[in-house]
Structures are given as C-alpha cells and as structure tokens.
Amino acid sequence: MEEFFTVFLLCFSLLHDTAVSTTIESISTMQSLDDGDTMVSAGGTFALGFFNSKEDSMKRYLGIWYKEVVPITVVWVANRNNPLNDSSGLLKITDKGLLVLLNNNNSIFWSSNSSSNLIQQPVALLLDTGNLIVNSNKESGYILWQSFDYPFDTLLPGMKLGSDLTTGLSRNLTSWSSPDDPSKGNYTFQLDIVGYPQLCIRSGELKTFCSGSWNGIRFNGIPHLKPNPIFKYYFVSNKKEMYYGFELINSSVFSRLVITSDGTIQRSNWRDNNQGWINYLSSPTDSCDYYAKCGVYGSCNIDNSIQCGCLKGFEPKFPEEWNQLDWTKGCVRRTPLSCHEDGFERISSLKLPDTERSSWLNVSLSLDECAKICKSNCSCMAYAALDIRKEASGCLLWYGELINIRVLSDPQQDLYVRMSKKDSGNMRRNPEEHEEEELELPLFDRATLNSATSNFSTDNILGTGGFGTVYKGILERGEEIAVKRLSENSRQGLKEFKTEVMHIAKLQHRNLVKLLGCCIQVEERMLVYEFMPNKSLDHFIFVIDGSYELLKLIRISVQTYFSSKTDGEKGILLDWPKRFLIINGIARGLLYLHQDSRHRVVHRDLKAGNILLDIEMNPKISDFGLARSIVGTENEATTNYVVGTYGYMAPEYIIDGQFSTKSDVYSFGVLVLEIVSGRRNRAFRHRDHHYSLLGHAWTFFNEDKWLTIVDGCMRDSINLPEVKRSIQVGLLCVQRNPEDRPSMSEVQMMLSSECALPRPEKPGFFTERDLVGQSSSSSNNKGLSITQLSVTEVHPR
Ligand SMILES: *[C@@H]1O[C@H](CO)[C@@H](O)[C@H](O)[C@H]1NC(C)=O
Ligand SMILES: *[C@@H]1O[C@H](CO)[C@@H](O)[C@H](O)[C@H]1NC(C)=O
Ligand SMILES: *[C@@H]1O[C@H](CO)[C@@H](O)[C@H](O)[C@H]1NC(C)=O
C-alpha cells in the first residue's frame, strides 16, 4: 500500500529576480522569451520558462511545468543534454517557424527542427494541455511543430505514446538521469511495435518490463489498469498510427504518467488539499513483473515462496541452477514436438508472453480457426484470442520460445501452448480430429469406492440432489474424496457418457470443483470429485432461514448468538470482502464454462448449494456439465427435461424449457442477490409486500434504498460502491428478457470496473412466486405439462 501513498515530489527552484520578469502569451518573430520570463497557457495551467534543477547549480534549462503546483513539477525540457550555464538564455522563433534557444553569445543550445518556407507569421504558443506548438498566425489549424511529438519523461492527457507509421515518428518517454538532473537517463518507456504492440520499459536496449499485449480492454500484464473515474485510456492501432494514450474524465484534475529515473512507471494525481502528487499505479508492481524473470517457458507466481515454475509440460533446463534459484536459463519441453501430431494446452490466468516474435490477424476468426492456423505452421508455439471481449476476434500467434510469463488472477486471459500429444493432458481438441481419444480419466473400481465410503454407508452421505447422492470417502492413501452416485435416469449410452465425462474432466479452473475420475458399472455410474471441507455456500450466507429475522426481533446481535454456539457453528458468517471474492470467483468459474472452446457448458443448476468452498473459502462450482450427461444432448436450445432448482431457474427455462448461457446468468444474478442480502430467493417473505427477493431488491434499488437489501450482519465490513455495484449487476442478470441480460464476460467487467452501469429492467418473477407454487411439486402445473422437472434440493449435510 505504501507506494500508493508515497508522495513523489520533485524540487526545483525558479532562481530569479522576478522583478523584471514578464508573462507573455506567445512569441512571434518580433519577440523572444528571455530567462526570467514565462509563457503561460490561456487557462493558466502550464508555464514555459527557464529553471535550474538544483539550487546550487547554474545549469539553466528551458522547460514546461504546472503553473500552480509547488514545488515545481517539470513535464518537458528542451535542452536536457545541453544546459546553459548562465541566465542569458532566450527563446526565439525564426520566420520559417524554427524555435531556437540561444545565449547572449548567439550559441545555439537547442532547436526544434521543423521549419517551412511556406509558413506565414509563425508563432509559438503554449496550450492548456501542456503542449508547446508552432503554428501560423494566419492559418490557425496548421501545426508545424509540437512538443507533444517529442515527449520527455511525462505522458500527459492527450499525448500519444507510440508511432506514426506514415512519418516514422516515434514518441518515447526517457527518464531523467537522477531526480534532480534532467539529462538523458537510462530508462525509456515506449510502445514496441516489433510484433504485436506492447509497452516496454528498457534500460538502454534491455527490456526491464513489458506490459503484455493489448487484449481489447487493457494491456494484459497490467491487470490494475481498469476503467475508472479518473481517466479513460485507449490503444489505437490502424494503418496510420499505433499509440497508447489517456484522457481525463474531469479535465481540471492534474494527472500524469512518468518514467522515473530508477525505471518505474508511475501514474499520479495532484491533490490540492494535501499538496502533493499521489501515486496510484506503478509498474513494475512486484518482482514477478521484471522482464523474463523465470526464463523461457517459465512462469512467475508472486504467491509462491519460490516464485518461478515451469509451464505444464516443461521442466527446468538446468535443474541444478534452477534449484539454486537461478532461473534465467528457463525451461525445456518434456517431450519434443512432432509438428503435425501436436496439440494445444490451454493455460488460464496468465500474463501472455512477450510479443516481440508474434504476428496477429485482426479479422473475425474463432479460436478453433486460430488453432488450425497455428497448427499448420510448425514454428507457431502458441495462440490466443486477439480481443477477449469478442467471440471470434482474430488471433495472436507466437513464433519461437515463450518468455516473460507470470501468473495473474485475471481469468479472462487464456493462452494455448503447442505441446506434444503426450503432454497435453487437458488438451484443446484439434477441430480436425474426430477419432476417439483414449480415456485419460482415471477409472476407479467399485471395490475401491466401496471401501472408501464404508460400503456407501448412510453416515457418509454429504447430500442428495436431482443428479444423485454424494458420499464422502477416504482413499487408502488418505486422500479425501466426494463420490457422486448418479441417479438412474441417465439417458445416455456408455460411449456418449464417457465422452461427456472426459469433457467435464478437462474443464479445469480454480473456481470449479475438480473431477478426479469415474466408475462405470453396468448398473450404475459414479463420479469422483475432490473433497471440499468447508461445505456449500448456503451454509454460510443463509443464517438458518428465518431465525435471523427472529434474532433481530429479540435484539440479540448475531455475533452474540453465534458465540454461544459450538465450534462447528462458529464463524460461519461471511463478511463483505469474502462475499465479494466469492461473487467474483463464481463469475470467473461460470465464464470459463460458458467460454469453453468445444461446446459451451451451460450449468443449468447454479445455486448456493452447488457452490462449494475450499479451506480458504474460495468458491468452486460443482455439478457443472452434469445436466448434459444425464439429460443428453438431443437439443441444445430446448429440452423436455428441465433440471434445476426453484428460485434460480429463469422464466424462459421453466416455462418453455429453453436454456442458454443466459439462463445461467439469471441464476447467477439470483445468487448474487442472495449473497448480498443473506436471504433465499425462494423462501423470501416480507411484511409489506408480496414481491420475490428479486422484486424486492429491484424496487428498493430503484428507490435508491438499496442499503436496506443488504445483510445486516455485514454492517461493519461493507464497501458501499462494491455492494451497490453487485446489487445492480445482480439485477441486470435477472432481467426478464434473456437478451437484456449481460454475458458472463460483461458481468465480470462490470464487477471489476467503475464505469456506469445500465438501469436494470424489471426482473423475471417479480411477484410471480405462484407460477410454480410454493411447494416443489409441480408435475400438474399448467404450462409444464410436457415438461418433466427434476428439481434438485440438496439437503443439509
Ligand atoms: C560555462 O561556463 C564556463 C566557465 O564560465 C565556460 O568555460 C564554459 O565554456 C561555459 N559553457 C557553456 C556551454 O557556455
Ligand atoms: C562567446 O563569444 C566570445 C566572443 O565571440 C567567444 O570568445 C567565447 O568563446 C564565446 N563563449 C561561448 C561560451 O561560446
Ligand atoms: C530532427 O532532428 C533529429 C535528430 O535530433 C533528426 O533525426 C531529424 O531528421 C530532424 N528532423 C528534421 C525535420 O529536420
């Protein structure tokens, strides 16, 4: 945290007898700007003049600084490597529009080098943006020269960091050599356009940090760069130019990006009240950010005590050096590639590799098409989607070794790495291959599971639901497992079932419960999962339905109530930060399912009871993909066999049996509102009205009384903007019309950004709790006559 609040001050003094100084607006060929004079921009934001960088130094520089900021903060210097050593400097403009910095001996210390015979009555003018321009007094639109084209160490709003491809002009930032010496320092910050563009800091020629490639939302290695209330940032790439820049939302705020003399990028804002620059985003942020920290095919994880590891399928090139924590030589493949036999391994949550040796196709190609393109060229080592916001956004393709990879918690970013068939465990299937793959999923035999679960003893039952009964088991080597005995109504043949289970097993994400294997018997089928010790989310958020209200009535604080409980019951309340992490984790897991390359996986039974928690209370979605293996795939869009849980099912699903990723989004919305309110949608009752939880939340949200929806037991831990945002996202997800609901990738962006959200339309099931009745029996319900319902209610464990 410290670094965010470090006030970064540069101290300079404007040595001078201000008595004779004058302020001027512009200079023409008739005037000059003398040492002691300042040129001030029209709105009074910036000033141009002479300064010395150290009190005791006679070195004089011509520069631009914020007029009102004390101590003076210089944003641009003309003669950085050529200071004057007295105060005889003056700035002139020639009749061809050339700016020249001279001393009284007429030696030239600096000059702008754009001149033109055609310019009429040239003037030099300082704009309120901090841009010093030369234009013609006659034609005001024409700019002959501007300081924004020759940046210093500071990127101001409206400046472009990058290249003009038609003129070849490239705009870089170069650090000062020390905080009080503006001469050329060791570090530059620039947009590298060799390969796919990325921002890099260099020390001399050597990269020290690269931002990762632009993915449509941000440079993927700077996850902290998010839509925010201070500035809008953009990356522009077309035939004429490529650049990064930012624009202020409130233009009266002072905001800048600087490369410091020790090689760090800092964004800071000026605070009038505490008179200082507040740094709020720096890169590199930690030791994993340093370029190529773990060598080729290595990946840096800041959460590990030994930060470097090899990517899956790779091993240290020199194990001895590696074990002595010298990671520079990186990793090598376990199994050599064989080109046309190779597959691709999906790796999620990464900072993508250095793009110096990459190319890109900015046309609508799907990931499958990118896989084909990459596979067809044996030197293509990896690919990724060009723009993570879109379905078929084109490809980013890497040639040569992959380097500068780190683990990030940003789950939207997937990289597909070429790998021999042997090593690609959860390999992305090649779209051309249709032959059956060998079953890589471990098969458990019945005897093993019998002994693990004490012959499926009722004491071992963890829960029962529409898909079957779950038992706790302990394998001989002590590993705890959860065994799900699927109910008998599986309609699939053995082969389809195997294929489907294989597919589920390949879905691996930290917010999904891991499938360890299966057991296939003539008469029944079982799935073996990792065991989650901390039960499901419903145990934590719904404080024993109803009793919470009761507690309020008798004015016992919830804390008091629980402190009187046994250890097992204690601490089951979740504070807001944990709940927010859980909401985000579920969103990531669900997004992963929806974006699965081969076929979208629609969960169809997302609910609090299907969110399991690991030891650290990270959420993991369970039971995904099961609807498909149980119900079959006869029709993707509609089904006669509705699987789900009342309260979480979208209207179009219950009524017409129509399911899609948007019906999962609906369930997700319900879940979010339940997590925020601590109330079950299904059992929701209110004294004053008959609305469902959704109707209740929508009404109060629209009356701007959303705080009343929030679970009272989180009172001390809530973060108002996050809670409000979560409620709004929840309400957007439960809108009646599936098309109005956001996709999970949009949900994720909404949750993590600070940009304005649309107003939610009325939710599905506003009051209509009666549609499916208040009991779970519904077979004789109108509208459902052709639909079979399998209602999942997992009973408390
Ligand atoms: C700076 O001043 C010193 C001593 O007065 C002189 O020798 C030197 O030539 C000057 N340099 C410039 C660039 O004017
Ligand atoms: C200034 O001009 C004088 C006379 O022309 C010359 O001797 C001296 O070297 C010049 N000084 C500098 C710093 O150029
Ligand atoms: C401006 O100066 C740079 C070197 O400082 C030079 O490379 C470039 O060609 C010059 N441009 C013009 C228009 O004279």
Ligand SMILES: *[C@@H]1O[C@H](CO)[C@@H](O)[C@H](O)[C@H]1NC(C)=O
């Ligand atoms: C900016 O950096 C690029 C890449 O290193 C270099 O080619 C270019 O000359 C630099 N431009 C300037 C103005 O320093």
Ligand SMILES: *[C@@H]1O[C@H](CO)[C@@H](O)[C@H](O)[C@H]1NC(C)=O
């Ligand atoms: C700049 O690089 C030089 C040579 O590599 C080194 O001696 C000097 O300490 C560096 N300066 C800074 C500020 O890092």
Ligand SMILES: *[C@@H]1O[C@H](CO)[C@@H](O)[C@H](O)[C@H]1NC(C)=O
């Ligand atoms: C891809 O094309 C779109 C539309 O022309 C453009 O906005 C975008 O910047 C391009 N992306 C890249 C990386 O060139």
Ligand SMILES: *[C@@H]1O[C@H](CO)[C@@H](O)[C@H](O)[C@H]1NC(C)=O
């Ligand atoms: C913009 O910032 C200025 C200075 O901080 C502040 O006084 C003003 O209220 C802000 N305007 C808006 C619309 O937020």
Ligand SMILES: *[C@@H]1O[C@H](CO)[C@@H](O)[C@H](O)[C@H]1NC(C)=O
């Ligand atoms: C593979 O891609 C590289 C890099 O783009 C290219 O140089 C090479 O010619 C390609 N090879 C084939 C066989 O297309």
Ligand SMILES: *[C@@H]1O[C@H](CO)[C@@H](O)[C@H](O)[C@H]1NC(C)=O
């Ligand atoms: C499980 O059943 C088998 C055969 O019915 C029996 O031999 C065995 O002792 C039982 N094991 C347990 C742990 O109950």
Ligand SMILES: *[C@@H]1O[C@H](CO)[C@@H](O)[C@H](O)[C@H]1NC(C)=O
């Ligand atoms: C979660 O599980 C771990 C390990 O069983 C246990 O120590 C911890 O108390 C549990 N946390 C909660 C909140 O139940």
